[in-house]
Amino acid sequence: MTRSLNELRPVYVVGIGWHRYQNPSETPYVELGLTAIRAALADARVEWPVVESTYVATALLGMASGRPMLRHLGATGAPLMHVENASASGSTAFRHACIEVASGISDVALAVGVDKRNPVRRPDTCLGNLAEDAIVPFTHFALLTNEYAVHNNASTEDIARVAVKNHRNGAKNPNAQRQQERTLDEVLGGKRVSGSLTSLQCTPIGEGAAAVIVASEDGIRRLGIDAGRAIRTTASVGRSERVYPPGAGFDAALTKETADLALAQAKLTPKDLDIIELHDAFTVEELHYIESIGLCPEGHGVRMLKDGALDIGGQCAINPSGGLIAMGHPIGPTGIGQIGEIVMQLRGEAGPRQHRGARIGLAHMVGVGAVCYVHILQR
């Protein structure tokens, strides 16, 4: 008999912290990561030695990057492990930190994501390919943009509006890599990248760090943590790509099955969601994924976007952090930063980005492979 996360001990996010996502700089990764961890410890009002286990999400730093960073917090001897799962590395680290606490093995665990922009080395399966060297991620999503536009009669301008909204949100986020509002003309007039995608519709890969501390009810009581600021993780689901029927793209199908399982685990429907942080590395993804999650029928995303239903203060705020397009996507930290944003919103501590009355948030990431992770948090 297997059990899902919310059938185990309740697990809560009790501390969140970032080092701002930024353009590549001389700042060592150690400093990026320590800044985020110390911010999360301060937010939870606990000291480092109470952390019983650490999950380090990183894709680009190289082997065993965690200990040379964590030792500067005082070497406690607590276990640590590294999680690499492409763009979903941070989400995966968060899931396993939650599982460790929910299972009763630990009362307090840390998930920290840290990365610098380094060359990506892909594995060699020794199977030939026709032209994969010519198809980088933005071209995968340029192809998807073309398919979405034709199937749903959506214009280039319609899809680019996702970037206008997310740059507007990012402009209010001190942890965002891009903090500037952009008009539709600016978005459309930027450098052409691939297909109809322009540079302001693509995530700027940069560097940064994000950390969250999770704790059990025992841990919260024992350490005197403010239970009023603790946000419960009510669902955690990870999936990987299957073989889908001919003609069905994996992007939407994988997100749909993962989100469906997470909503069922939390006993919620898409209409219950106040906030979604999702993988908008490229504009078209946001429309694809809100439809896959079930916020609206396929092809209706553009209408919701134009009606303001996806804005902060709308029916469901999508990417109030600015998303990958504006907040940024340093890879390892990204999925953990999403959790931090949702926690901030559900606590009512998001300041000028606050989505009023937010009680339920969903975090979604996909990673090359493909993998998909969905978490639900509730006040």
Next chain:
Amino acid sequence: MQPGELLKPGLYSAAPNDRAGATVRLKGGRCRCGYFFFPMQTYGCERCGSHGDALTPCELSADGTLLAEATVHLHADKNRPTPFTIVKVALDDGPVIRTLLAEDSAPVAPGRRVTGRLAPVGQSESGETVLDLRFSIAS
């Protein structure tokens, strides 16, 4: 023009005297479960997990229907000067592949019939024309 040297002979073949490269066939595979895949491999079937002699080589037609296209304007690799166009094609024999559109192809759009041919892409060290697979609007 002789057929010349194939850039990726492990992935496709053509009849020796085919000057236009129109007889190109893709070297795919078929599993005992009925699943067609490209390229041929013996690691195991993605649908059912069977391996070994459950997987047999199977020539696939290079005819198909265009699912999507994207013209790339920015590419880090200097060996692939931009612009070039990537097409996503649902082959009539099943697999979906992604590769390059022929430079002399008429513009394509989702739903159009397309076909793969061999096109000259350079010269080998021995002076032979090197051919690679490119898609274009089906004639």
